[in-house]
Every structure is written in structure tokens, then in C-alpha cells.
Amino acid sequence: GQNIDQPxxxxxxxGAIVQINCTYQxxxxxxxxxxxxxxxxxxxxxxxxxxxxxxxxxxxxxxLSRSKGYSYLLLKELQMKDSASYLCAVxxxxxxxxxxxxxxxxxxxxxx
Amino acid sequence: NAGVTQTPKxxxxxxxxxxxxxxxxxxxxxxxxxYRQDPGMGLRLIHYSVGAGITDQGEVPNGYNVSRxxxxxxxxxxxxxxxxxxxxxxxxxxxxxxxxxxxELFFGEGSRLTVL
Numbered sequence: 322g323q324n325i326d327q328p329x330x331x332x333x334x335x336g337a338i339v340q341i342n343c344t345y346q347x348x349x350x351x352x353x354x355x356x357x358x359x360x361x362x363x364x365x366x367x368x369x370x371x372x373x374x375x376x377x378x379x380x381x382x383x384x385l386s387r388s389k390g391y392s393y394l395l396l397k398e399l400q401m402k403d404s405a406s407y408l409c410a411v412x413x414x415x416x417x418x419x420x421x422x423x424x425x426x427x428x429x430x431x432x433x
Numbered sequence: 434n435a436g437v438t439q440t441p442k443x444x445x446x447x448x449x450x451x452x453x454x455x456x457x458x459x460x461x462x463x464x465x466x467x468y469r470q471d472p473g474m475g476l477r478l479i480h481y482s483v484g485a486g487i488t489d490q491g492e493v494p495n496g497y498n499v500s501r502x503x504x505x506x507x508x509x510x511x512x513x514x515x516x517x518x519x520x521x522x523x524x525x526x527x528x529x530x531x532x533x534x535x536x537e538l539f540f541g542e543g544s545r546l547t548v549l
């Protein structure tokens with residue numbers, strides 16, 4: 322089957338670092354995405370990994386290991402505005418499938 | 434720069450009524466899709482389109498119809514609304530073609546539908 326697992330909830334302190342993990346099992350793989358979704362709003366794109374390794378974008382970094390079916394999103398210097406849900410999604414290119422497989426999201430609460 | 438525009442933002446329907454959620458994008462994206470998001474269920478794909486005149490079913494297509502007569506517009510029709518269709522609906526688009534590239538999705542603001 323196709324499955325993406327990520328923790329349901331996490332809490333962290335303002336100014337700290339937090340790592341949100343995502344493991345996946347899909348029939349094909351053509352990239353992994355991280356999206357941020359604030360309560361009551363639409364998801365917005367954060368990062369994309371298709372090759373193994375770390376992609377850094379300001380305070381946010383994303384890592385991918387295709388052999389392990391594993392990714393993480395690293396948030397540094399946490400701010401209150403980082404309180405949101407973080408969605409992991411894998412692009413499955415099996416056949417002519419142009420669909421994303423979505424995790425249920427990790428709700429991050431940043432406390433002062 | 435409008436991006437992806439969805440209307441209406443809020444709607445209340447009675448069981449059995451029909452309605453259309455509108456979605457338009459001005460980024461010349463070939464790929465457009467409709468999702469519903471429910472607590473504990475995550476984002477689920479309803480229908481998608483890879484270009485004008487081409488549509489396909491997603492994970493949860495029953496009770497919904499779509500059409501894609503232009504690159505810009507991708508309306509979602511609820512044929513006979515049911516309480517189970519109470520949800521938040523998102524339209525999303527991306528670049529595609531022979532290769533997806535990064536292919537990040539751009540989402541509309543969402544439409545909150547309640548079916549009584």
C-alpha cells in the first residue's frame with residue numbers, strides 16, 4: 322500500500338530547533354514536498370527534495386533519504402508564527418499517475 | 434497577481450441541493466486539482482486535470498463532477514449535496530507537462546461548505 326507517516330503533534334519553545342519526521346512507502350517516487358498550513362488557511366509550499374541530502378532555505382531545511390523512505394523538516398530559531406500544521410507529501414509517478422500522497426500533517430505548537 | 438481564486442468562501446446547503454465551486458488560476462498552469470480536507474483525514478484528491486479537455490478521478494470522486502473547458506477554469510460540481518460532503522474544499526494548480534519540474538502546488542484560499 323501507499324502510506325505516509327508523520328507525528329500528529331509536537332511542541333517546542335520559541336528560539337529552539339525542531340525536527341519533524343516523515344516516513345513513506347509508495348509504489349513510485351518522484352519527489353517529496355513539505356507544506357505549511359496555518360489554522361483556517363490554505364497550505365503553502367515550503368520545500369522540495371528529489372535527491373538524497375539536505376536542502377536549506379533560510380530557517381527551514383529539509384532532508385531526504387530515498388533508500389530509507391525518510392525525510393525530515395528542520396525549523397531553526399523558532400518563532401511564534403511557525404505554529405502551524407506541516408504536511409509531508411510524496412509525488413508518486415507510478416504509471417501515468419500524477420498524484421500526491423499526503424500525510425495527515427504534524428501540528429506544531431511554539432510556546433513562548 | 435491573483436494566483437488561484439476560489440468562490441464562494443463559505444456556503445451552506447440543504448441535503449439534495451446542487452452547487453458549483455468555482456476555481457480560476459492566472460498562472461497558465463496545466464495541472465489543476467480539487468481536494469477536500471477533513472479533520473483526521475488529511476487532504477484527499479477529488480478530481481484533477483492535466484490540461485484543457487482532460488479530467489480524471491482522484492481518491493474520492495463520488496458525488497462530484499468536474500470539467501476543464503479552458504486552461505484557467507476548473508469548476509467542481511456537487512450534484513446532490515449530502516451531509517458527508519461537509520468539508521473544506523481546496524483548488525490547487527501547478528506547472529506540469531512532459532516533466533513536472535518542481536511542480537509545487539499553489540492553493541486557493543478554500544471554500545467551507547456545510548450541508549444540513
